[in-house]
Amino acid sequence: MEFFKGETNFPFMATRKVWYTLSAILMIGSVVSFATRGLNLGIDFTGGISANATFAQTANVDAVRTKLTEAGFKEPQVQNFGSSRDITVRLPPDPSQNAKVVREKIESVLKSVDSSAQVRQLEVVGPQVGNELKTSASWALFFTLLLIGFYIALRFHTWRLSLGAILAVIHDPILVLGIFSITQTPFDLAVVAAILAVIGYSLNDTVVVFDRIRERLETNRRMASDVVLDQSINQTLSRTIMTKVVTSIVVIALLFLGGPVLQGFSEALMIGIVAGTYSSIYISSAIALDCGLTAEHVFPSEKKVAVDHLP
Amino acid sequence: MLEYARWKYVLIGVVLLLSLLFALPNVFGDDPALQIARADHIPFTADATAPVVSYLKDQKVNVEKSYIDDGRLMLRFDSIPEQLKARDAVKDHYKEYITALSFASRAPEFFRRLGLRPMPLGLDLRGGLYLLYQVDVKGSISQYLDGYANDARRALSTANIAFKDVSVITNGGDQQNAIRIVLPPESDATAARNALAQPLQGVGLTTEALPSGSAVIATLTNAQIKERQDYAIQQVITTLRNRVNELGVSEPIVQRQGLDRINVQLPGVQNSAEVVNILGKVATLEFRLEDMTNSAAEAAISGHAPLGSKLYTHTRMGRPLLLKREIIATGDQLTNATSTQTQEGPAVSLRLDARAGDAMLKITRANLKKRMAVVLIEKRRETSTVNGKEVTKDITDEQVINDATIQGIFSNSFNITGLQAGEARELALLLRSGSLSTGIYAIEERVIGPSLGKDNIDKGIHALVIGMAGVFLFMAIYYRTFGLVADLVLLANVVLLAALLSMMRASLSLPGIAGIILTVGMAVDANVLIYERIREEVRKGVSPQAAIRAGFEKAFSAIADSNVTTLIAGIVLWVFGTGPIRGFAIVLTLGIATSLFTALMGSRALITLMYGGRRKLTRLSI
Numbered sequence: 001m002e003f004f005k006g007e008t009n010f011p012f013m014a015t016r017k018v019w020y021t022l023s024a025i026l027m028i029g030s031v032v033s034f035a036t037r038g039l040n041l042g043i044d045f046t047g048g049i050s051a052n053a054t055f056a057q058t059a060n061v062d063a064v065r066t067k068l069t070e071a072g073f074k075e076p077q078v079q080n081f082g083s084s085r086d087i088t089v090r091l092p093p094d095p096s097q098n099a100k101v102v103r104e105k106i107e108s109v110l111k112s113v114d115s116s117a118q119v120r121q122l123e124v125v126g127p128q129v130g131n132e133l134k135t136s137a138s139w140a141l142f143f144t145l146l147l148i149g150f151y152i153a154l155r156f157h158t159w160r161l162s163l164g165a166i167l168a169v170i171h172d173p174i175l176v177l178g179i180f181s182i183t184q185t186p187f188d189l190a191v192v193a194a195i196l197a198v199i200g201y202s203l204n205d206t207v208v209v210f211d212r213i214r215e216r217l218e219t220n221r222r223m224a225s226d227v228v229l230d231q232s233i234n235q236t237l238s239r240t241i242m243t244k245v246v247t248s249i250v251v252i253a254l255l256f257l258g259g260p261v262l263q264g265f266s267e268a269l270m271i272g273i274v275a276g277t278y279s280s281i282y283i284s285s286a287i288a289l290d291c292g293l294t295a296e297h298v299f300p301s302e303k304k305v306a307v308d309h310l311p
Numbered sequence: 312m313l314e315y316a317r318w319k320y321v322l323i324g325v326v327l328l329l330s331l332l333f334a335l336p337n338v339f340g341d342d343p344a345l346q347i348a349r350a351d352h353i354p355f356t357a358d359a360t361a362p363v364v365s366y367l368k369d370q371k372v373n374v375e376k377s378y379i380d381d382g383r384l385m386l387r388f389d390s391i392p393e394q395l396k397a398r399d400a401v402k403d404h405y406k407e408y409i410t411a412l413s414f415a416s417r418a419p420e421f422f423r424r425l426g427l428r429p430m431p432l433g434l435d436l437r438g439g440l441y442l443l444y445q446v447d448v449k450g451s452i453s454q455y456l457d458g459y460a461n462d463a464r465r466a467l468s469t470a471n472i473a474f475k476d477v478s479v480i481t482n483g484g485d486q487q488n489a490i491r492i493v494l495p496p497e498s499d500a501t502a503a504r505n506a507l508a509q510p511l512q513g514v515g516l517t518t519e520a521l522p523s524g525s526a527v528i529a530t531l532t533n534a535q536i537k538e539r540q541d542y543a544i545q546q547v548i549t550t551l552r553n554r555v556n557e558l559g560v561s562e563p564i565v566q567r568q569g570l571d572r573i574n575v576q577l578p579g580v581q582n583s584a585e586v587v588n589i590l591g592k593v594a595t596l597e598f599r600l601e602d603m604t605n606s607a608a609e610a611a612i613s614g615h616a617p618l619g620s621k622l623y624t625h626t627r628m629g630r631p632l633l634l635k636r637e638i639i640a641t642g643d644q645l646t647n648a649t650s651t652q653t654q655e656g657p658a659v660s661l662r663l664d665a666r667a668g669d670a671m672l673k674i675t676r677a678n679l680k681k682r683m684a685v686v687l688i689e690k691r692r693e694t695s696t697v698n699g700k701e702v703t704k705d706i707t708d709e710q711v712i713n714d715a716t717i718q719g720i721f722s723n724s725f726n727i728t729g730l731q732a733g734e735a736r737e738l739a740l741l742l743r744s745g746s747l748s749t750g751i752y753a754i755e756e757r758v759i760g761p762s763l764g765k766d767n768i769d770k771g772i773h774a775l776v777i778g779m780a781g782v783f784l785f786m787a788i789y790y791r792t793f794g795l796v797a798d799l800v801l802l803a804n805v806v807l808l809a810a811l812l813s814m815m816r817a818s819l820s821l822p823g824i825a826g827i828i829l830t831v832g833m834a835v836d837a838n839v840l841i842y843e844r845i846r847e848e849v850r851k852g853v854s855p856q857a858a859i860r861a862g863f864e865k866a867f868s869a870i871a872d873s874n875v876t877t878l879i880a881g882i883v884l885w886v887f888g889t890g891p892i893r894g895f896a897i898v899l900t901l902g903i904a905t906s907l908f909t910a911l912m913g914s915r916a917l918i919t920l921m922y923g924g925r926r927k928l929t930r931l932s933i
Contacts, residue, residue, distance in 0.1 A: 001789045002846075052763065103584065103758070120763040122583075126754035129443065140887035147879045155872065190822055193884055193892050197829065197899065200880030204873040208840065211869040239843040242789065243836045246782050250832035253778030254825055259770035261435070261821055269829070 003241055008234045012282065013226040013289055019282035023171060030178020037181050042188035045134050047093040047127035051106050056116035058084045067109045082260035093127045137192045144196050145170065148203060156210060157298055160291035165206045168284035172202040172275040176268050190265040198272025201247070205240055205280035212236050213285065217295040225293050229285045237281075244277050313856050313923035315916055323916050326908070327803060333810035336418040337429040342375060343394035344415035346561045347384040347401060347408050354382030366404060372397045378420065387415045412579050413561030430813045431562065432578075433820035435891055436768045438761035439578040440586060444547075446571045447750035450705070451543035452488065452536060453479060454749075459529065460490050462510040470506035473498050475524070489530040493521070500525040540571070543749045548573055551751075553744035554590050568889065573751070583758045593690040593750050594741045595642035600674065601682040601714060602633035623686070626710040627729065634684050634711075639674050640667035646723075648742035650735040655728040657735035659742065668723025675720045684714035685727050687738070690750045705750060771824035778828045779805070782835060790842050792932035796921070797838040800914045804834050807905040812898070820891035823898045830902030836873065837910030840866040845933055855931045859922060863915055870911065874903050 043050045053059075061078050064087060068076040073091050081088035089106065103122050110117035145166075152165045173195050180187050212232040220228060251273060255266035347363065349355060357379060364377050364386070374397070376387040388394040394412060401410050414437065416422075416429050434441050456479045467474050475493040494503055500518045504527055507516060511529050519526045531539075548565055551573065555563040564576040580586050602620040611631035616622040620633045644667035651660045663671060674683075689708045713729035730738065782801065786794035808827060812819065845862030853861065881903065884896035922928055 007850075054762075118760070118762075120760035121758065123757040124755065126445075129755050136887050140883050143887075144880050144883045147883065148876055151875060151879060189888075189892050190825075190895075193822060193888065193895050196880045196884050197877070200877035201833070203876040204836070207872040207876060208869045211872060215865075235847070236843075239839050242839045242843070246785060246835040246839070247829075247832035249781040249785060250778035250828045253774045253781060254828055257770060257774035257777055258821075258825065259767060261767060262770075262774075262825055265822065265825060 003238050008237055009230075010234060010237070011230060012233050013230050013286060016282070016286035016289070019286065023279070023283055026175055026178070027171065030174050030181070033181040034174075034177055037184070039177070039181050039187040040184040041134075042186050043090065043123060043125050043130070044189045045130045045137070045187070047125045047130035049089075049091040049094070049102055049106075049125075050121075050123045051089045051103075051119055052081055052086065052121040053089070053106075053110050053117050053119045054086050055114050055118075056085070057114070059087045060113060061087060063113045064089065064110065067113055068106075071105060071109050073105075086260075093125075093130075133189065137189070140192065140196060141173065141199075144199050148199065152203075155207075156214075158293065160288045160293040160297060161210055161213070163291060164284040164286070164288035165203065165210065167287055168206050168279040169199055169203050171279045171283060172198055172272055175275045176271050179271050180264075180268070185267060186264055188264055190262065191268045194265045194268035194272065198269060198276060202272060202276030202279060205243075205276060206284045208239065209233055209236050209280055209285060213288075214298055217298050221295040221299070223295075225295075226289055228295075229289055229293075233281055233285060240277060240281065244273055247273055313859060313919045315919040315923065319912060320916055323912055326807070330803075330807045330810035333427060333813050334806045336416055336422045336427050337809055337813060339417040339419075339429070341414040341416050341429070342387045342389060343391045344388065344413050345386045345394055345397050345401065346411040346413050346559070347386070347405075348382070348411075348556075348559065350407050350409050355379055355384045360384055363401065363405070367397055367400060370396070370400045372400060376415075378423075380423070385415050387417075409557070409559035411559040411561040414579075428813065428816070430809070431816060431818040432764075432768065433818040433823065433891055433894060434576055434578060434757070434759055434764070435821050436764050436771070436819065437578055438581070438759045438764035439576065440580040440583045441755070441757040441759075441890075442575040442577075442587065442590070442753050443568065443755035444551075444573045444575065444591065444751040445754045446544050446547050446573060447705075447752070448540045448543055448571045451749040452531075452539055455539050456488075456490055456531070459511060459514065463490065463492055463507055463529070466506050466510045467492070467503060470502070472503050472506055474503070480528070488536055489528055492527040492529070494524050494526060496524040498524065500527060503527050544571065544573065547749055547751055550744055551575060551590060554740070557740050557744050558586060558589065560586075572754075574889075579761070581758075581761070583756075587753065587756065589737065589740065591751055591753055592741055594738075595688050596645075596742065597641050597686045597688060598639040598671070599634040599637070599684055599686060600639065600678060601684055602635050603681055605633055607631040607633040623684070623709065623711045625714065626712060632684060632711055632714060634686070639670055639683070642742055645742055648739045650739040651726065653726055653728060657730050657732040658726040658728040659730065659735050659739045660726050661724070661742070663723040665723070671725075672720065672722035675717050675722075679717055679720065682714055682716050684711050685729075686710065687712045767821050768824075771821050775824060775828050775831075779831055782831060786835065786838075790933055792921075793842050793845075793918070796914055796917050797835065797842070799917065800838065800909045801831055801834055803913055804902075804905050804909040805831065807909060808898070808902055811901050811905065815897075817897050818894065820894035822891045822895035826895045826898030826902065830898065830906060833877070834902070834906030834910060837866075837870045837906060838914060840869050840873075841910070841914070842933055845931065849931060849933070855928045856922060858931065859918060863911075867911070870907070874907060878903050 059080065061080060065076055065078040068078065068089065074094070075092055077090040079088055080086065091102075094102075102124065103119065106122070107117075107119050110119065148169060149162075149166050152162045153159070156162050156165065176195055176198060179185075180191065209232055212235055213229060216223075216228045216232050248270070251266055251269045254262055255270060258266055347355065360377055360379065363384065364374050367374055367386070373388065373393055374386050375389050378385055386397060388397060398410050398412060401408060418427075418429065422428070460477045460479060463477050464474075473495055475495055477490060477492045480489045480491050492503065492507070494500060504516050504518065507527065507529065513532070513535065515530045515532060517528045517530070519528055544567055548567060552563075552565045555565060555575065555577065560577045560580055562578055564574070566574055568574045575590065577586065602617070605617045605620060607622070608631060610616050610620075610622050610633055614622075616633060619636055621636060623632045623634055624630070625632050640663055644664045645661055646664050647662040649660050651658050687710045689710070690705060713727050715728075779801070783798045786797045786801075788794065790797060805827065808830060841862050844866045845858050848858035848861045849855065878900060881896050881900035885893060885900060888896050922931070
């Protein structure tokens with residue numbers, strides 16, 4: 001079986017203005033949403049109290065919320081979690097209450113709504129822990145991008161390819177953050193892990209395409225750059241799609257079967273995989289082209305340097 | 312003809328066999344188990360096993376298997392109710408044993424003998440309690456400085472040098488690292504410094520001129536502060552470990568995290584409130600003589616204790632007491648504490664170390680028929696919100712739990728009474744596990760129920776199996792025979808990864824399982840790169856065997872490059888992540904190594920084996 005019979009010949013470079021515009025819109029939308037709405041940060045980052053409980057029958061979310069407010073909890077967030085019988089309760093950090101008291105109180109409130117209620121998980125995170133985690137997650141993102149930037153700069157001989165790769169790599173996590181911000185999907189530590197993985201994977205495609213560009217440029221030094229880039233992308237296209245299909249199979253399995261704990265993680269990966277494929281096909285090479293990439297940049301013709309080997 | 316070096320076949324074979332061996336214990340799953348240890352920490356012996364098992368048999372508890380593991384008796388059961396029944400029976404019948412609920416692998420004994428164990432499961436997969444403690448290192452430094460201040464006072468008195476004041480310098484609540492010794496004009500600063508040189512060894516001493524007289528400032532060096540902090544944290548870790556062991560938790564983890572944090576992971580613990588209570592309790596004892604020359608009642612009315620004494624209220628009696636400031640012995644000097652039953656009710660029987668025993672001997676001999684008191688000191692932190700701002704307050708509770716007339720001379724072994732039964736047990740446990748002299752405060756607490764853990768692991772495994780099946784099927788359809796080769800290689804990759812994780816004893820978390828699933832997805836990539844290359848070569852009209860060779864050779868640089876980038880992300884995550892996220896990072900990073908090995912060497916070996924020797928090969932099934 002093959003996705004494409006024989007060689008494909010899509011004119012990727014000729015249509016690049018369209019993709020630039022699309023990416024610009026996506027980036028601006030993401031950044032604006034991120035700046036104005038922010039992320040729906042989980043208690044890993046905000047500190048606070050989170051409890052998961054399960055009921056024998058369908059949980060009455062509204063009743064739980066009302067009872068919690070009556071019991072003196074401020075701004076309780078109550079939502080279904082995974083199934084209609086499971087709920088998650090989130091409370092803002094309250095330094096005056098320790099975990100023991102909170103657990104007992106939440107348990108008694110839930111039992112008063114439905115005697116079958118069972119608290120299955122309780123997390124109490126101090127606000128200082130959350131703040132530190134926010135800082136260390138930002139550092140992790142920053143360092144990953146920095147190290148990958150170094151790697152790209154070292155690997156591709158010319159800044160034109162490096163710039164293309166770096167912009168494509170930055171493109172993807174911004175889009176993930178943007179979509180998480182627009183949909184207000186809960187953003188927890190696992191999502192950060194997924195974003196870092198996305199950064200690694202997204203580059204993967206770009207690297208494979210660039211590797212092919214290097215190879216093509218070496219053998220066809222006279223050919224126009226845009227033709228070489230189009231050929232390189234087309235030649236690696238079935239591999240790109242094949243790998244993404246297979247990775248998507250496992251990520252979809254995670255998304256639907258991994259349970260609510262891995263929900264955000266799987267969603268971030270899914271968005272990242274789609275964005276990564278798109279950016280490595282449409283963005284990274286196009287930027288290198290617009291920076292004036294030629295074979296000369298990748299393989300400079302050897303300069304004749306007079307070296308006297310005689311003693 | 313395709314050829315592949317023979318040593319490479321051997322290497323692949325050996326690696327695969329070893330991986331199978333290391334990964335195999337994971338296949339058997341586990342049974343509920345009961346871990347039994349002796350309270351005195353002496354290793355359990357084989358001949359002590361039989362009585363326990365036969366007692367349980369009498370109690371109609373069905374023990375599946377019993378064996379000694381690491382000095383503890385492990386009993387395996389086929390169901391959780393049996394396990395709980397056994398726990399209750401052992402707890403009631405054998406007071407000298409500590410029990411802990413756990414899980415034991417069903418793998419045959421032969422694996423355990425070889426040291427082959429399944430991957431330990433993280434708390435999110437088997438339930439348990441996670442705690443993150445903040446250690447009050449600042450408090451520990453000021454205690455250290457208090458000690459130095461005492462030494463300085465004593466040294467100056469011995470050397471007959473008059474001094475006005477010795478105090479810890481406080482500059483606006485910041486970290487204090489110095490003490491100030493104020494001298495009157497008649498005292499010579501140099502002489503004072505000479506007298507202080509020995510007791511304050513290694514501490515930087517400087518002299519400061521004052522309007523009248525002078526002052527000696529003793530400042531701790533940064534190295535001393537760091538040493539003290541490390542010591543304090545190490546001491547807390549030791550104490551927490553002891554307490555966890557006393558509580559009888561199986562496979563606990565107590566480790567330092569960052570500069571001044573300690574994380575504690577207790578698998579299987581459900582009665583979290585009780586455990587949290589005991590773990591974090593900062594309790595120590597002080598033995599002091601009562602001040603019999605002054606009236607405690609008068610002091611209570613005036614609110615001022617006479618010089619050299621401190622005013623207390625007897626906790627149970629409610630009457631005032633004056634205790635001398637000198638401490639005869641503290642909880643740090645205990646060598647053992649056990650709860651016992653005496654004629655005067657529940658008691659804690661104590662043994663002191665030699666130095667404290669000597670001090671106790673001297674004091675009791677000199678103060679026969681006078682009264683001595685035991686003060687229990689507990690520290691806790693209270694946080695409240697005042698005007699919208701968070702205010703934390705450290706509270707030290709000092710309770711006089713017992714005061715009695717010294718009836719006879721004693722030294723290092725005696726009882727303290729005046730406690731309720733439960734209190735005696737808890738106090739003995741706290742004292743035995745070592746006193747926590749440094750304050751610790753839980754800043755993060757997570758309890759995961761066992762049923763949730765079970766759900767998580769079921770979901771994770773389910774996703775893994777379905778995801779892998781999907782990939783296998785798709786590869787076989789898309790690349791036919793070569794796809795099947797890729798499937799075999801992927802399977803080997805998972806085995807290799809499981810073997811590495813089992814070897815490292817890295818605990819498996821739900822994100823870790825997700826990492827394995829992702830690794831399967833990504834490991835395909837290397838195969839795809841190779842196969843697409845082979846197809847390209849075939850399309851060019853190259854002979855099948857030459858196409859295979861070219862495919863592997865030309866795909867190599869792309870495979871190497873594309874894995875390096877994921878490796879970078881994995882390593883950064885490994886460094887920055889904690890808990891389950893670190894588990895994900897470990898799997899991601901190791902997964903890259905194993906998939907490179909299996910895709911580059913494994914599939915090449917397999918394909919060479921299949922096609923290498925065939926002379927009349929005209930088509931490839933790709």
